[in-house]
Amino acid sequence: MEVTVQLNHAQRELTVKIVYYGPGLSGKTTNLQMIHQRTLPEVRGRLLTVETHDDRTLFFDLLPVFFSTASGFKVKVKLFTVPGQVIHNATRRIVLQGADAVAFIADSRRSAAPENNAYWKNLVENMRENGLDPAQVPVVIQYNKRDLPDTKTDAEIEETRKKGKEPVVGAIAIRGVGVLETLFSVLQVAYRNIDERAGLSKNIGLTEREFLTQVFNNIDTSGTELEKVFPPRKGQGSATS
């Protein structure tokens, strides 16, 4: 298997790639927009997005988040979305290259199940095509649009959770609900994935705790489940408006 970790000892730099995957209109771009809104400008770049005239993602969205560790290592987290429309499969495959973890954004509505399944299969196929072992790339599932009618019940989602090892998070991305929780979960599995292969804590002294703290200390967590763990700084609440 190809080594996807971009750990550059010479430049003391680590790049972590997270890809938001899923069917068209499931809310991938919305997730990134919400993260962008709540993240301090000092640690993030602008949200790069290229859309068609009907607001559909044409190539990808990109939100970079960066910080330096206590030991002076530069860490860049790149959040990507893929285009959801069926015809853009080639682009999806390119964006997926070298992903350290994937957030799979599913639509909770019952009627969307076939499409969710189709894109899940597409994800597995594209990982294989890219030379990634699907068993080695951690995935977090977000059940988005929990507020719409005809969505799966919590009990049904619990059933889904049991079908695999992936963490499952409920969300209403458009209102920011579950977005940071999903980000936390996907960054956690990404860290563990990289740590296992590149020994982050051993080799560069970057612990999971520091990795997550460096990111979430610069994100306004107010009103989310992460608020207690990473309390928002004073004056940060305004970022949500």
Added chain:
Amino acid sequence: MRQGESVLQRKITLGDLLDTESFTEVVKGFVELYRVGIKVFDDKGSKLADIKIGNGDFCGYVFSFPEGRRRCTATVGRVKDGPVALSHGARLPVVESDLEPMAKGMVTVSCFTGLRYLILPIRWEGDVLGRVVFGPFLPEDLKDFPPASLTEIADGLDVGNSRALVEKVRRAPESTIARVMLHFGQLLQTMLFAGQKMFLTTQLHIEATLEQNRDLEERNRKLEDANVRLKELDRMKSAFLATVSHELRTPLTSIIGYSEMLAEGLAGALNDEQVDYVRTIMEKGETLLKLISSILDISQIEAGKVRLNFEPMDAQELVSSSVSSVKPQATKKGVSLEAKMPSTMPQVLGDRDRLRQVVVNLLANAVKFTPKGGKVSATLTEVMHQPDLNAPGYRIIIEDSGVGIAADQFDKIFQSFYQVDSSSTREYGGAGIGLAIVKSFVEGHGGVVRVASEVGHGSRFTLILPVTPSLQTQVQITPPVTALQVPVDDRF
């Protein structure tokens, strides 16, 4: 598999993000507006823009002294390649307090002449992609010009001339130049963002197109493989049929032969009932033999084993002899059968035996599907230009007043083993391969078969044949087969 690394995985350089030409225009505008020189370097020290203003004469004069040249080169090197940090003679710039957060990373470097430079790192997503250099400018706070560090370079330095030349250099407070520089920095960030968007999307567009191409090539290759496999299977099927037909025909010929001998009393006299039974065995044997022969024909055609043998032949004789051979059947059924010939007919090239088989087959079909009292005719036309063939040719038209064929069946009736009525209780027998053979043989001559019919009002089959057939191989089209997918369980 995939070809190379995507641009998304690569480290981006300043040159990737800026269109040098239009960027230089922007820098030029800034320089003219604020009258201070601007240089932009990437992190490797390559120059992306360098617009000077005002300092040329003064610096040229200083440069003309050997010690001046040495000190000047050192200063320029410090500014261009030295660290953008508070070391190697750099210090914090003087900025107004409201700009302090934005000015993070900016440093001031003084020239030995008293002039000054400001350096601003170009930050992009946590990286430093290069630097902007503003200057040299003449700081407002410089009280004594020329300073000792300038006058000491040479005894021959003309102080008056130096003062006159330095007047052309922009004089301003350091904080003013810093403000302009931050303003430029903001503009640069916007340009970088636009440039990144353009760069990444263009590159990704190219990558996606290549990826799609690769995909299509892969699919084509799979289809070709499947096609080869199918053709091989098809050939094997035909070879099998040919062998089986041959193995059936040999014993069947014996059955018919021995029945014939029995019926003719060669093995002793038979009573009437016995003769009747033996004749039935003979008749059914003949029917079976014909069927097996047709199967053998079609399987040989499909296996590509049939070679047509083109020789000069008489088309009139072909049609009249075919009509004669079907005549007994027609008479027995009470169907009238006639042949219409042209007044003159030249010799044509063709495989007489195969064409005779074609005409007999169509005539037998016509008789079979025409009820008592109906009409069947075979018409041979004169040689003339045939638009269908774009060559001189002739037609053989077999017409009947029988049951007819529905229009949606026209294509299907030429497929092997196809029957318009395929129910087990159907009225008309046969294996459904006669027309497939007809089509193959006619096309083997470079001709075409046309069918026109209306249910209940009879059918007309028209064979359009060239006078001089060219040898053509039949193109077989095999249906595409979808590639096998690795099954993945439903996750949702």
